[in-house]
Amino acid sequence: MNDHSVHVQCGECPIRHRAVCARCETDELAKLEQIKYYRSFQAGQTIIWSGDRMEFVGSVVTGIATLTQTMEDGRRQMVGLLLPSDFVGRPGRATAAFDVTATTDLVMCCFRKKPFEDLMATTPHVAQRLLEMTLDELDAAREWMLLLGRKTAREKIASLISIIARRDAALHLKRASGKLSVVLPLTREEMADYLGLTLETVSRQISALKKEGVISLEGNRHVQIPDLDRLLEEAGDDSDGGMLV
Amino acid sequence: MNDHSVHVQCGECPIRHRAVCARCETDELAKLEQIKYYRSFQAGQTIIWSGDRMEFVGSVVTGIATLTQTMEDGRRQMVGLLLPSDFVGRPGRATAAFDVTATTDLVMCCFRKKPFEDLMATTPHVAQRLLEMTLDELDAAREWMLLLGRKTAREKIASLISIIARRDAALHLKRASGKLSVVLPLTREEMADYLGLTLETVSRQISALKKEGVISLEGNRHVQIPDLDRLLEEAGDDSDGGMLV
DNA sequence: GGTACTCCTTGACCCAGATCAATCGACAGG
């Protein structure tokens, strides 16, 4: 779209907001600084319920949040995983479409929606940048549809681990030198909700992958990946070609 | 975002393009007219392969197209269904992320990508309108994730029929007066690919819904819905409340 | 120490939906 891919590093935020572009919006930054504020949430706290009025947009600074959908009888499906630097909120939308929950302690950098939308209306690059991000999310959602609709439980688990590894590597800007290892940011139940499985099946498949040496575990959350290509093969992804990011 | 919800009716196109907004862009319409052209495709023809360079964006004028993803071993998942007035293409993206296929004979109204992007850069409302549409698609994709991950085969079928009924009603701007009836635009196999099932299961579940009077069939494709609320209940959707659109 | 959490693992059994296979109807071509 344009090559202004440098992202805004705003004030004291430890993250770069992916929503706005630094090179062309330097004079707009002051406006953003004026309307921004921070909010903290505790692990387990619901940030917004589906259908609630949503008065802000923002980025995750630290911690993990999830987007989930629940049927009346309690069946749940996670439809989004929000890691640091991910954008939350829908400019042009009054209400949230899904439940947003903090699964760990969480800090967000928020902008009140109205002034943010005003900014968007006057600076075309912000809307374009947001469009680009939304298209990325849409692509990710569609990849996830393949996983939910067609992959086996084992492939689902392998996919989840490799996706977390990929996003982790992107986040820390490090190409893993030696052994690749990841911390799973979710409980078995949350993984199950993301993958369209039960927590028992998640546990069994993780055990199986461990037994066969595809991964190894240290504690419940810490996963080592001795051979990334092997894991990607188990995930059934074509042409991911081992490239992280 | 803004209330300019009137859509462009461009030239001889029988549809209103949802991508651009008439009220505020009247002087931009001429530019769109200059760069637009039509393309026809035959039923079964692939419009773009995933990974191909994509030189245009556009809207479906008549016919049906699908977005699909295929694994090396042949497992397929449909990730999008494109009906007339739906937008195709990704401004700011060089290549297609999924296969786009015409499932019926199809006419599209296209705009070459470069000039369209230029237009977008100079007229903020176009980018905003596109963002709005992309957010809609993202919502739809996430609803679909709930379907793929958690619904039973019967619920999936009922959901598909009610979604087609809804979009049909929106398209024809008619609130069905008497009996509600829909033409399924997909073969059983295509439905299966959309729902993450096999074609046999699709067939069986349709037969079951018919036997129990939830729907009735005339030929293979024509479905009558005697009681929409009953169908929505079978679909497991909460709070859809029977409102079409 | 004991008790009570929460999260995870493992086993035994079952069933919804996949798989394999036969049949049917509609329609086109020779």
Next chain:
DNA sequence: CCTGTCGATTGATCTGGGTCAAGGAGTACC
């Protein structure tokens, strides 16, 4: 007319992952 093709239906059987249930491991608090 027969023959072939394509989509749909229906039956018989199998199996991956769900369900139910019983521990185990870690941690916090009394």
